[in-house]
Amino acid sequence: MTRYAMVIDLNTCVGCNACMAACAMENQTPVWKNKWRTYVHDNEIGTAEDIHRRFFPRLCNHCDNPPCMSVCPTGATYKLDNGIVQVDEATCMGCGACAMACPYDARYAVTYSDVRQGREFFGEEAYRRTRPSMDKCNFCAQRVLNGRKPACVETCVGSARQFGDLDNPDDPVAKMVASGTARPIMAYLGTQPNVYYIDDLKRRG
Amino acid sequence: MDVTTGFFTQDLWTWWLAVYLYFGGLGAATLTTTFLTDMYMKPHKELVLWGAWSGIVMLSLGSSMLFIHLLDHMAVIHVLNPLVLFNQPHAWIAWGTQFIVWMMVWGFLYSLPYMLESEFFNSIPVLKNVLAWPLVQKIGGTCGRHCRLCGWLATINGIGTVVYTGLLLQSFPAVALWHNPGVPLLFTVSAFSTALAFLLLILNLAIKKREEDRALRVFYERTDLMLIAAELVILFSFFFYLQRGSQSAAISAQLLWNDWGWLIGFIGFGLVVPFFLELKGVIKGWRSPAPIMLASVLVLVGGYLLRHYFMYAGVYARPW
Numbered sequence: 418m419t420r421y422a423m424v425i426d427l428n429t430c431v432g433c434n435a436c437m438a439a440c441a442m443e444n445q446t447p448v449w450k451n452k453w454r455t456y457v458h459d460n461e462i463g464t465a466e467d468i469h470r471r472f473f474p475r476l477c478n479h480c481d482n483p484p485c486m487s488v489c490p491t492g493a494t495y496k497l498d499n500g501i502v503q504v505d506e507a508t509c510m511g512c513g514a515c516a517m518a519c520p521y522d523a524r525y526a527v528t529y530s531d532v533r534q535g536r537e538f539f540g541e542e543a544y545r546r547t548r549p550s551m552d553k554c555n556f557c558a559q560r561v562l563n564g565r566k567p568a569c570v571e572t573c574v575g576s577a578r579q580f581g582d583l584d585n586p587d588d589p590v591a592k593m594v595a596s597g598t599a600r601p602i603m604a605y606l607g608t609q610p611n612v613y614y615i616d617d618l619k620r621r622g
Numbered sequence: 623m624d625v626t627t628g629f630f631t632q633d634l635w636t637w638w639l640a641v642y643l644y645f646g647g648l649g650a651a652t653l654t655t656t657f658l659t660d661m662y663m664k665p666h667k668e669l670v671l672w673g674a675w676s677g678i679v680m681l682s683l684g685s686s687m688l689f690i691h692l693l694d695h696m697a698v699i700h701v702l703n704p705l706v707l708f709n710q711p712h713a714w715i716a717w718g719t720q721f722i723v724w725m726m727v728w729g730f731l732y733s734l735p736y737m738l739e740s741e742f743f744n745s746i747p748v749l750k751n752v753l754a755w756p757l758v759q760k761i762g763g764t765c766g767r768h769c770r771l772c773g774w775l776a777t778i779n780g781i782g783t784v785v786y787t788g789l790l791l792q793s794f795p796a797v798a799l800w801h802n803p804g805v806p807l808l809f810t811v812s813a814f815s816t817a818l819a820f821l822l823l824i825l826n827l828a829i830k831k832r833e834e835d836r837a838l839r840v841f842y843e844r845t846d847l848m849l850i851a852a853e854l855v856i857l858f859s860f861f862f863y864l865q866r867g868s869q870s871a872a873i874s875a876q877l878l879w880n881d882w883g884w885l886i887g888f889i890g891f892g893l894v895v896p897f898f899l900e901l902k903g904v905i906k907g908w909r910s911p912a913p914i915m916l917a918s919v920l921v922l923v924g925g926y927l928l929r930h931y932f933m934y935a936g937v938y939a940r941p942w
Contacts (some may be wrong), residue, residue, distance in 0.1 A: 490715035511693020520796035
């Protein structure tokens with residue numbers, strides 16, 4: 418059985434935002450409204466002269482116990498056997514309960530006007546979306562099912578994002594997770610997330 | 623990584639969701655209270671007609687607030703289908719939608735026999751013809767014979783709706799203010815308190831049977847007084863829970879208890895002032911109904927403020 422996961426190394430993310438751009442083009446997100454499936458937060462940490470910038474990439478954590486799925490009244494949010502949490506735009510009525518339930522701020526709304534503008538922005542023939550819905554990262558399932566990596570992973574210049582299979586003990590991602598080098602965020606909420614982070618602050622002292 | 627924790631409120635479910643929760647709770651509690659009163663305390667045609675129809679209007683208004691803000695209005699068909707409870711039994715909106723729909727259906731059927739004999743409803747141009755249809759007469763007769771069954775089916779769905787308004791917020795695990803068992807309790811107590819305040823206004827302003835309904839009004843006033851007291855106790859425990867809870871809880875506490883609208887508007891004028899007005903009414907009585915009506919209006923406004931501030935004070939703590 419395959420169980421997909423992502424490891425993000427905060428030490429090597431340089432904040433170039435190429436992941437955001439690649440994701441936006443691959444998944445046709447409404448960038449004109451600053452809505453992204455993945456977003457890189459730019460923070461300053463420390464005081465006085467001892468300050469450094471931290472770039473924190475954020476995306477759907479494809480939780481094993483996803484609160485967005487349990488609150489979804491129509492069943493539009495569902496989980497594949499490989500661990501990917503997806504949204505069926507035809508079933509989603511866009512109540513927003515998933516966005517309220519998600520601790521990772523991974524959800525955003527695609528409105529009727531976004532769909533219209535999407536046709537102009539990405540081209541009438543290329544644009545895939547037909548209806549409004551709540552949207553989120555799906556680990557580029559359309560690429561992964563064809564043996565490719567998610568767009569953000571493929572484009573990352575610092576190799577900060579790595580994608581792999583937790584059920585394959587030889588996979589580098591599985592090894593980093595098993596060793597505790599990469600740890601999930603907000604796991605205390607019981608979400609059992611599948612995006613793991615390698616901390617940068619320990620190395621920086 | 624907690625040195626970088628940021629605190630965020632949300633701007634997705636704002637005042638309109640507070641209106642949905644408010645009218646959902648108030649409407650369902652109003653229907654439930656009038657039907658229980660009619661079944662077990664005192665048969666009261668006017669109260670049932672006022673309670674049932676104002677409750678149905680409030681439930682419709684509240685539901686329309688959610689419907690208007692849906693991204694895809696056609697997809698609402700998926701939650702209107704009763705089978706949704708088998709497909710998504712863990713989603714409270716699915717339960718809530720079914721509770722609201724069936725509450726309105728059974729509420730209408732319970733009030734139908736009274737509508738058939740009501741002079742007012744039989745004087746409305748088109749409606750009087752509809753009420754005269756043999757099928758409607760037959761349904762009304764059947765509902766009249768099985769009024770307890772209709773009443774209890776409406777009551778079960780009404781209580782379900784009231785509790786659902788709190789369970790919905792409770793299902794969001796990241797926000798400490800919402801994700802705790804006190805929320806359904808607080809919203810349930812508040813919903814029945816506002817419903818009794820609303821019915822006191824109806825009894826005093828619309829039905830106006832001063833002597834006949836005296837015992838009923840006194841009962842409503844006493845019950846409302848106890849519910850307001852219970853609400854104050856729940857809020858007191860919320861205050862201490864939030865003070866010493868997670869960071870999300872502590873920030874929510876700061877947002878609420880440093881806000882004059884919450885402190886003076888809701889707790890002061892929405893609970894404490896009506897509590898003392900109704901306490902005086904219960905202990906010594908008032909010469910005029912005006913103070914109780916004032917208390918009722920304050921409780922109704924306070925009920926909305928509670929939900930409004932709850933929506934805006936929910937805090938997400940995130941590691942960025």
